[in-house]
Amino acid sequence: MVGPVLSTEHTGFKGVAARNGIVNFTPTYALDALGPEFPLVFKASQGPSTWSPVLIKAATERFKPTSIVVIGPNDQSGTDGSRALEKVYAAQGLKTYEEYYQRGTTNFAPLATRILNFNADSIEIATMPPVDQTNLFKQLVDAGFGKRIMFGSDQMLWPGVIETTIAITNEAPFLNEEQKRDIFCRNAARFLRLERKTCD
Secondary structure, three states: OOOOOOHHHHHHHHHHHHHOOOEEHHHHHHHOOOOOOOOOOEEEOOHHHHHHHHHHHHHHHHHHHOOEEEEEEEHHHHHHHHHHHHHHHHOOOOOOOOOOEEOOOOOOOHHHHHHHHHHHOEEEEEOOHHHHHHHHHHHHHHHHHHHHOOOOOOOOOOOOOOHHHHHHHOOOOOOOHHHHHHHHHHHHHHHOOOOOOHOO
């Protein structure tokens, strides 16, 4: 069986799998996904504790951020992955802030305000579901972050969703054409110190 994906569901399922001899491949970020008491559970993909040290070290050396806000839902699916990422960022010397929210929240305005108050260099949203990312995205743009948001294309598990995410961003009713150009290229060009004509 492949799945469950989320930590909470996997925590409940792995005992059932063990009792019934079910071989289970899971991409969950759960910290306790594997263990000797669950010999038939295998990781379908590696979690943040495996891949994030290399990526975060390279990004820190290249872009030299000093602080980051790690955001996730306040259930096991969000906290396991977010806390693993927070530890790696802290190990690289970044001042880290953790922010959690109730899954299903649609009003991220208070969270966006807290992010602004932290004045952090970057935001980590890897453990947020796409619908929550979109809601937060809109409210960050509304809060004045439009010149600091870059489109990320480092999706490793499901590269096909990059095209979908581009389409969602292009169709976002709260973005004008200038904001889309900023998010897709101009903000990154400025951040990476590339010539403006790179985006023309």
